[in-house]
Amino acid sequence: xxxxxAASDILETYGAGAAPxxxxxxxxxxxxxxxxxxxxxxxxxxxxxxxxxxxxxxRPLEKLAFGTPSPGQIGAERLPSLLPQGxxxxxxxxxxxxxxxxxxxxxxxxxxxxxxxxxEALDGGxxxxxxxxxxxIAGGEDQAMMDLxxxxxxxxFFLHVEAGVQLDQPIEAIYLGAGQAFHPRGLIIMEExxxxxxxxxxxxxxxxxxxxxxxxxxxxxxxxxxxHYKVQAEADDAIHLANVRVxxxxxxxxxxxxxxxxxxxxxxxxSVRLEAPGAExxxxxxxxxxxxxxxDNTTTVEHLAxxxxxxxxxxxxxxxxxxxxxxxxxxxxxxxxxxxxxxxxKVLLLSDRAEMDAKPELEIYADDVKCSHGATAGDLDPDxxxxxxARGIPEASARHMLIEAFLADTINNLAAEGLCPALxxxxxxxxxxxATGEAP
Amino acid sequence: MAANVETIEQVQAxxxxxxxxxxxxxxxxxxxxxxxxxxxFISQKKNEPEWLLExxxxxYRHWLTMPxxxxxxxxxxxxxxxxxxxxxxxxxxxxxxxSLEEVDPELLRxxxxxxxxxxxQEMLAGVAVDAVFDSVSVAxxxxxxxxxxxxxxxxISEAVQNHPELVRKYLGSxxxxxxxxxxxxxxxxxxxxxxxxxxxxxxxxxxxxxxxxINAANTGQFERTLLIADAGSYVSYLExxxxxxxxxxxxxxxxxxxxxxxDAEIKYSTxxxxxxxxxxxxxxIYNFVTKxxxxxxxxxxxxxxxxxxxxxxxxxxxxxxxQGDNSVGExxxxxxxxxxxxxxxxxxxxxLGKNTRSRIISKGISAGRSQQTYRGLVKISPKAQGxxxxxxxxxxxxxxxxxxxxxxxxxxxxxxxxxxxxATTSKxxxxxxxxxxxxxxxxxxAVALVVNGFCREVLQQLPMEFAVEAQKLVGISLEGSVG
Numbered sequence: 001x002x003x004x005x006a007a008s009d010i011l012e013t014y015g016a017g018a019a020p021x022x023x024x025x026x027x028x029x030x031x032x033x034x035x036x037x038x039x040x041x042x043x044x045x046x047x048x049x050x051x052x053x054x055x056x057x058x059r060p061l062e063k064l065a066f067g068t069p070s071p072g073q074i075g076a077e078r079l080p081s082l083l084p085q086g087x088x089x090x091x092x093x094x095x096x097x098x099x100x101x102x103x104x105x106x107x108x109x110x111x112x113x114x115x116x117x118x119x120e121a122l123d124g125g126x127x128x129x130x131x132x133x134x135x136x137i138a139g140g141e142d143q144a145m146m147d148l149x150x151x152x153x154x155x156x157f158f159l160h161v162e163a164g165v166q167l168d169q170p171i172e173a174i175y176l177g178a179g180q181a182f183h184p185r186g187l188i189i190m191e192e193x194x195x196x197x198x199x200x201x202x203x204x205x206x207x208x209x210x211x212x213x214x215x216x217x218x219x220x221x222x223x224x225x226x227x228h229y230k231v232q233a234e235a236d237d238a239i240h241l242a243n244v245r246v247x248x249x250x251x252x253x254x255x256x257x258x259x260x261x262x263x264x265x266x267x268x269x270x271s272v273r274l275e276a277p278g279a280e281x282x283x284x285x286x287x288x289x290x291x292x293x294x295x296d297n298t299t300t301v302e303h304l305a306x307x308x309x310x311x312x313x314x315x316x317x318x319x320x321x322x323x324x325x326x327x328x329x330x331x332x333x334x335x336x337x338x339x340x341x342x343x344x345x346k347v348l349l350l351s352d353r354a355e356m357d358a359k360p361e362l363e364i365y366a367d368d369v370k371c372s373h374g375a376t377a378g379d380l381d382p383d384x385x386x387x388x389x390a391r392g393i394p395e396a397s398a399r400h401m402l403i404e405a406f407l408a409d410t411i412n413n414l415a416a417e418g419l420c421p422a423l424x425x426x427x428x429x430x431x432x433x434x435a436t437g438e439a440p
Numbered sequence: 441m442a443a444n445v446e447t448i449e450q451v452q453a454x455x456x457x458x459x460x461x462x463x464x465x466x467x468x469x470x471x472x473x474x475x476x477x478x479x480x481f482i483s484q485k486k487n488e489p490e491w492l493l494e495x496x497x498x499x500y501r502h503w504l505t506m507p508x509x510x511x512x513x514x515x516x517x518x519x520x521x522x523x524x525x526x527x528x529x530x531x532x533x534x535x536x537x538x539s540l541e542e543v544d545p546e547l548l549r550x551x552x553x554x555x556x557x558x559x560x561q562e563m564l565a566g567v568a569v570d571a572v573f574d575s576v577s578v579a580x581x582x583x584x585x586x587x588x589x590x591x592x593x594x595x596i597s598e599a600v601q602n603h604p605e606l607v608r609k610y611l612g613s614x615x616x617x618x619x620x621x622x623x624x625x626x627x628x629x630x631x632x633x634x635x636x637x638x639x640x641x642x643x644x645x646x647x648x649x650x651x652x653x654i655n656a657a658n659t660g661q662f663e664r665t666l667l668i669a670d671a672g673s674y675v676s677y678l679e680x681x682x683x684x685x686x687x688x689x690x691x692x693x694x695x696x697x698x699x700x701x702x703d704a705e706i707k708y709s710t711x712x713x714x715x716x717x718x719x720x721x722x723x724x725i726y727n728f729v730t731k732x733x734x735x736x737x738x739x740x741x742x743x744x745x746x747x748x749x750x751x752x753x754x755x756x757x758x759x760x761x762x763q764g765d766n767s768v769g770e771x772x773x774x775x776x777x778x779x780x781x782x783x784x785x786x787x788x789x790x791x792l793g794k795n796t797r798s799r800i801i802s803k804g805i806s807a808g809r810s811q812q813t814y815r816g817l818v819k820i821s822p823k824a825q826g827x828x829x830x831x832x833x834x835x836x837x838x839x840x841x842x843x844x845x846x847x848x849x850x851x852x853x854x855x856x857x858x859x860x861x862x863a864t865t866s867k868x869x870x871x872x873x874x875x876x877x878x879x880x881x882x883x884x885x886a887v888a889l890v891v892n893g894f895c896r897e898v899l900q901q902l903p904m905e906f907a908v909e910a911q912k913l914v915g916i917s918l919e920g921s922v923g
Contacts, residue, residue, distance in 0.1 A: 349855035
């Protein structure tokens with residue numbers, strides 16, 4: 001497929017050959033999908049002519065030659081996990097966007113917690129009415145990929161934590177892809193004063209190129225907290241797009257971290273609405289790229305109420321001909337006095353052909369606020385390198401130490417400490433790959 | 441006592457826009473509207489050579505196909521290009537003035553009101569002024585003295601006649617005719633502007649200055665400035681602007697091109713005080729300006745300093761293309777918006793040569809119901825080894841009905857480059873105000889004091905004469921924005 005995909009064909013092309021999902025029993029869902037279908041077919045894929053897609057071109061998606069969709073059997077022991085042994089008891093596995101009950105294990109959930117497949121929840125399993133939530137947080141203009149997801153979604157990760165329930169053990173969501181396009185839709189509802197940790201892991205199954213178009217809606221009630229950590233280690237030829245829409249009520253906290261090292265083209269878009277006083281969000285991430293990889297982190301934080309705060313730190317390491325993109329936007333609305341927003345993007349360029357494009361943006365309509373942003377790009381500090389070399393450390397190791405240190409402080413600041421060793425291991429793994437792959 | 445009088449004057453001045461008078465001068469205008477005929481008319485009026493007419497027509501035809509730029513954070517009704525005059529010249533005897541004595545005395549009085557007494561300036565200030573009134577250059581002072589050093593400082597229409605080889609070589613070489621919709625329009629209908637050429641190794645002995653004024657109703661002003669600093673030369677250039685108060689919006693689409701060759705340095709300062717419209721946003725100038733400088737030579741330097749207080753809408757991005765190795769670009773900006781003003785301004789630093797350096801300091805102050813945006817691009821090309829950029833943009837908000845936005849674009853394609861960007865947004869702290877009030881300083885003066893401190897880094901970059909004026913402007917522009 002070398003021709004550009006026409007807007008009107010977008011649903012057929014990325015519908016994975018299956019009939020569009022239908023739920024005749026749920027008229028609200030039907031009308032939600034119909035609206036999204038119409039918008040998606042009218043808009044087509046976003047292009048760099050659109051300001052929010054200025055630095056990310058979806059041409060590779062249009063040209064993507066899908067691999068084979070059926071990966072064959074996989075055993076539970078092959079599942080990637082970030083959690084220490086014995087902690088991965090709560091696990092939901094999605095293969096090409098569909099819930100796989102055989103691989104999943106979700107025993108002994110406490111009272112007041114529903115975790116499982118969105119398809120089952122829509123069918124009435126769990127006795128929870130989704131009409132008031134699904135499609136209510138997403139919405140608005142300029143969301144072509146979210147519309148595509150809404151039009152074609154049928155399954156995904158569902159979590160509902162009732163008021164006052166605090167889950168200390170993480171729930172793992174593992175997404176495996178092979179050879180086709182899929183559109184998983186996540187929905188996380190945290191009721192008042194609840195707490196949970198969700199760890200997402202995205203990986204390939206070795207079935208050739210695929211396209212994962214994730215959509216996720218998250219609602220965080222008053223004083224509730226969600227820690228949402230994601231490791232994106234998709235197959236080398238995969239395309240990964242994710243769209244996360246979050247709303248946070250008074251005193252609630254949304255804490256997000258993304259480690260991206262896979263996929264040839266990826267974009268992680270997080271949009272948070274801080275809707276009531278005291279709402280808070282932390283959006284952090286690191287990305288490590290090489291070869292022709294392209295990774296885009298786009299965030300929007302809307303401060304809609306007074307005394308809301310946001311913190312963002314994104315760090316990237318770019319090697320070879322890779323390209324990193326950071327677009328961060330903080331909007332402080334008129335009534336959001338005493339808001340506090342900080343944003344930082346730092347990048348190490350390890351190669352002469354790597355490229356970094358950053359657009360840290362502030363849009364402020366209130367006067368009593370504290371907002372700042374910063375962005376840097378450059379090579380490793382030659383003085384630091386010299387310091388290590390002077391102490392007899394070989395250049396390659398010295399570089400690794402500095403890169404590791406550069407990324408480590410973002411990881412070490414995570415609230416869920418149990419995950420840090422696994423994330424650091426992931427960084428170390430990426431660095432040692434570089435050592436073997438490097439030309440002499 | 442003296443300070444008191446000054447305050448009263450200032451307050452009186454701000455009740456009405458100080459420069460909002462209309463000068464009653466007979467002027468000669470082309471018919472309203474825009475067409476190929478108008479372009480030919482202007483070219484013929486200026487007695488231009490064939491190549492320039494062709495260049496204008498090509499720009500005009502391209503302009504017709506270009507869409508309006510939509511990306512800026514400003515709102516205004518679509519422009520009606522046909523409802524404006526594209527040529528308006530003060531009627532003079534025949535050939536235009538040869539010296540100050542021949543300039544219409546009414547016109548000279550206008551400039552006196554503006555605070556540029558040309559005669560006195562010739563004697564005292566040592567500033568050479570080229571004054572542009574509506575569409576044509578009316579007087580250039582100090583021409584003789586500059587000629588001794590081989591410096592050419594004259595209206596661009598004159599340069600077309602006398603130095604066609606220089607104009608032809610450099611015109612449009614930094615801002616191509618098809619660059620953007622407004623620059624393209626300017627290329628088609630530009631009427632006058634300044635031309636400066638500093639020969640090799642010459643350090644211009646005085647500040648060169650241009651004064652722009654839009655007088656006639658319904659005219660657009662399309663001046664074009666071309667400044668060439670040959671190898672090893674230095675020049676400092678000042679530009680000031682005003683316009684009368686009118687209820688309709690007037691378009692000002694200027695183009696400024698700077699070229700710095702090896703080891704040359706250009707310092708370009710602007711104090712822009714076009715009529716901003718009244719407090720309800722009626723009237724005012726649409727200031728859509730394309731300014732760009734090319735550091736063509738090694739070790740060359742271009743420095744932009746701007747104080748933007750006027751205009752209903754400002755759309756302006758003075759930029760530097762750093763082509764020569766070790767070249768330096770600087771951008772210092774203070775932008776103040778009050779009432780219903782909108783400003784979308786910033787800079788572009790394009791690093792192409794090795795060890796190129798750029799520095800951006802932008803201070804934005806918004807008050808009233810104004811909206812202000814800093815929009816900047818720092819681009820490091822793969823060959824710009826050792827390039828260095830530091831950007832600092834700070835915004836100050838006065839009142840809760842205004843907006844301040846920052847949109848920096850950073851594109852880095854060289855690992856040996858260091859790019860840093862920092863931005864903050866804040867308001868005037870209660871403590872600072874309290875401290876001043878406690879010492880008997882009025883609320884408004886205290887605000888002006890704090891804001892002047894906030895902008896100091898930039899105001900310091902201005903030449904002396906302008907720095908004083910700019911400091912006063914800062915105070916005046918913010919009148920009525922507190923309490």
